Amino acid sequence: MRRIFTKRITASFFLGASLLGASIAATAQDVIKIGEINSYKAQPAFLEPYKKGMELAIDQINAAGGLNGKKVQLITRDDNANPGDAVRVAEELISRDKVDVLTGSFLSHIGLALTDFAKQKKVFFLASEPLTDKIVWQNGNRYTFRLRPSTHMQVAMLVPEASAMKKKRWAIVYPNYEYGQSAAATFKTLMKAAQPDIEFVAEQATPLGKVDAGSVVQALGDAKPDAIFNVLFGADLSRFVREGNTRGLFKGREVVSLLTGEPEYLDPLKDESPTGWLVTGYPWYAIKTPEHDAFKNAYEAKFKDYPRLGSVVGYSAIMSLAAGIKKAQSTDTEKLITxxxxxxxxxxxxxxxxxxxxxxxxxxxxxxxTKLENGKGVMGTFRYIDGATVLPSAEEVKKLRPAD
Structure with a gap:
């Protein structure tokens, strides 16, 4: 009798375990998992708003019924601003967390590491923020797509007005890693094409996050340039601007600057913000279009704060993945690529x-x-430039990008 009872208990246990396993599997199948990797601790100014933008998009997608009848789950990981760590957590997201797609990265050298990982593992990767052109050109592959305008695109947006300044002697300062190197090289190439008599009289390549602003400003000033092209951002930019203001580096000189109009980097400077600089940025306070109004209103309602450019990028990355998954009716890698x-x-x-x-x-x-307004730096006059107008043709891309 005891043996029969034991068998019944054992059978019940395995039946229950089987049903539980089936329930877990069914639940897992009802969720689309997005794995996201970024340098949250190293670059909080951009990436905290970026994460909020992603969260807003996830909320809106799930409130509307999810994707293809499934809820969407976002799983984020920090890469410690290290390419090796980024690849390690990407592997964990795929093997342990069973994510369906990968997205993210901020620093360009990490974006390149994940681009290569996507190729090796044959997994779909949307590079949301890293700007180096190599991600879609020299190192491009069938598994990697990129959202944000590249260094080439952003420099090309600035060059027409920069060359119209007719300044012959230029100095350049940039963070000495993939993004800064790419931006500086692109500026030289495009400016030489637009203004053949240009001279580059000084070049300062600084360690990322560790700029010695005093020596950099001194070196640039000693070269007596007519104009300066700046690629620094974040805390490096703040130090450079403050030291440059103190030493009069910018007085009487044109400055062309990538990213400086982004509120992430302009707002902390407050009344020390530079004036008259030609910049790329995000004048969230003055954009009046239906699509931006809808985004801004939803963001402010959820977070009780105004959006930064990171907010737009994070939101648009998730919405891009949502649109692609809906179109593919699947998270299968090859169907997503198509x-x-x-x-x-x-x-x-x-x-x-x-x-x-x-x-x-x-x-x-x-x-x-840029200009000062109520003790704060803003983009006073601005215009939107469609990214399609500053990209090379399909024929030119064939020479830049390896065949898939």
């Missing part, structure tokens, strides 16, 4: 298309001049 080639969606900046030839989106950017 869906993303030529994918068009509406972002807070308007319509965006992922080009089939290089997987680069046509998201554009705002270009304008």
């Amino acid at each position: 869906a993303f080639r030529g994918l068009t969606l509406m972002s807070p900046f308007g319509s965006v298309t992922y080009r089939p030839e290089d997987h680069q989106s046509t998201m554009g950017g705002y270009v304008g001049r």
Whole structure:
């Protein structure tokens, strides 16, 4: 009798375990998992708003019924601003967390590491923020797409007005890693093409996050340039601006500056903000379009704070993945690749298309001049430049990008 009872208990246990396993599997199948990797601890100014933008998008998608009848879950990991750590957590997200797609990265050298990982593992990767052109050109592959305007695109937005300044002697300062090197090289190439008599009389390549502002400003001043091209951002930018103001480096000189109009980097300077600089940025306070109003209102309602550029990028990355998954009706890698080639969606900046030839989106950017307003730096005059207008043709891309 005891043996029969024991058998019944054992059978009940395995039946229960089987049903529990089936329930867990069914629940897992009802969720689409997005794995996201970024340098949250190293670059909080941009990435805290970026994460909020992603959260807003996830909330809106799930409130509308999810994707293809499934809820969406975002799983984020910090890469410690280290390419090796980024690859390690990417592997964990795939093998342990069973994510369906990967997205993220901020620093360009980490973006390149994840681009290569996607190729080796044959997993879909949307590079949301890293700016180096190599992600979609020299190191591009079929598994990697990129949202944000690249260094080439942003420099190309600035060059027409920069060359119209007719300044012959230029100095350059940039963070000495992939993004800064790429931006400086692109500026030289495009400016030489637009203004053949240009001279580059000084170049300062600084350690990321460790700029010696005093020596950099001194070296640039000693070269007596007519104009300066700046690629520094974050705390490095703040130190450079403050030291440059103190020593009079910018007085009587034109300054062309990538990223400086982004509120992440302009707002901390307050009344020390530079005036008259030609910059790329995000004048969230003055953009009046239906798509941006809808985004800004929803963001402010949820977080009781105004959006930064990171907010737009995070939101648009998740919405891009949502549009691609809906179009593919699947998270299968090959079906997603097919869906993303030529994918068009509406972002807070308007319509965006992922080009089939290089997987680069046509998201554009705002270009304008900085000024002080109520003790705060803003972009006083600005215009939006469609990313499609500053990208090379499909024929040119063939020479830049390896065949898939």
